[in-house]
Amino acid sequence: MKHRHAEIIREYGPFPGIAGVHGVSFDGQQVWFASGEGLHVLDPDSGEAARRFEIAADAGTAFDGTHLFQIAEAVIRKIDPETGEILATIPAPGNGEDSGLAWAEGTLWVGQHRGHRIHQIDPETGTVLRVIESDRFVTGVTWVDDELWHGTWQEDQSDIRRIDPGTGEVLERIEMPAGTGVSGLESDGKDLFFCGGGNSGTIRAVRRPGE
Numbered sequence: 194m195k196h197r198h199a200e201i202i203r204e205y206g207p208f209p210g211i212a213g214v215h216g217v218s219f220d221g222q223q224v225w226f227a228s229g230e231g232l233h234v235l236d237p238d239s240g241e242a243a244r245r246f247e248i249a250a251d252a253g254t255a256f257d258g259t260h261l262f263q264i265a266e267a268v269i270r271k272i273d274p275e276t277g278e279i280l281a282t283i284p285a286p287g288n289g290e291d292s293g294l295a296w297a298e299g300t301l302w303v304g305q306h307r308g309h310r311i312h313q314i315d316p317e318t319g320t321v322l323r324v325i326e327s328d329r330f331v332t333g334v335t336w337v338d339d340e341l342w343h344g345t346w347q348e349d350q351s352d353i354r355r356i357d358p359g360t361g362e363v364l365e366r367i368e369m370p371a372g373t374g375v376s377g378l379e380s381d382g383k384d385l386f387f388c389g390g391g392n393s394g395t396i397r398a399v400r401r402p403g404e
Contacts, residue, residue: 195365199353199373200400202385205235207394208242214389214396216254216264216294217333217377220274224387225261226377226396227254232263232272235396237387246277253294253333253377255301262301262316264291269301269319283319286312293334293343293378304331304343311343325361333378333389337401344375344388351375353386353399367402 205224206214216227224235226242227250234244249265256262260280261272267289271281285291286303293304293311300322303312311334313323325341332344332351341358345351351374355365369375369388377389386399 194363195402197365197367197402199367199369201370201373201397202400203240203398205237205240205396205398206242206390208233211242211394213376213392213394215252215376215391216250217379217387217389217396218254218256218261218294219379219381219387220256221382224379224396225254225256225274226389227251227263232261232277237381237398246272248272248277248279252291253304254379255294255296257296257316262294262296264294264303267291269294269303271316281317283314283316286314286319286321292330292332292376295334295336295379297336297341302334302336302341304334306330306332311341325356325358327356327361328363332374332376335378335380335386337380337382342378342380342386344378346374346376346391349374353378353388365402367399369399373397 252264287305292306329345353367376391
């Protein structure tokens with residue numbers, strides 16, 4: 194297993210009126226993040242959070258190329274990113290213990306925080322297709338270049354880890370600095386991870402390591 198220390202490239206926030214950052218997603222241009230009471234848009238170049246939808250958004254956020262998906266308590270809502278309209282609702286597999294959310298392979302991948310697992314689910318019905326076990330709390334979840342990564346945050350220790358999607362084996366760990374947590378997690382599709390910082394109210398851009 195590879196073990197590295199996180200290289201934090203940039204920190205965004207804290208943002209006025211936003212107490213915490215939970216789910217994080219990226220649509221190719223903008224970062225979306227969940228604050229509990231709203232879903233916000235961050236310009237990663239300027240660092241400004243310009244738009245907000247008044248919608249329950251207390252855990253993971255994902256983008257499928259057209260729509261947003263947002264965990265709110267025990268459900269996942271499909272959202273129009275232009276209007277904020279809720280288009281559909283499916284049950285979340287963790288029954289309120291859900292954390293991260295990602296889109297890959299035409300399906301949703303849902304972290305279950307204290308359940309130490311990631312569920313692959315059907316985005317139309319919420320049916321669980323696969324379960325991957327972890328040995329730590331699961332926070333954010335993301336896929337990039339056929340690699341499955343998830344955040345952990347437990348006992349004031351946090352890291353970003355790449356796991357084998359078949360077995361759950363940890364292949365690589367990026368250790369965050371002491372006192373720095375990872376709530377939401379999303380890749381920019383290239384060489385950065387956007388990491389929600391929980392109650393710090395910040396988002397950190399962390400370099401994704403190369404070979």
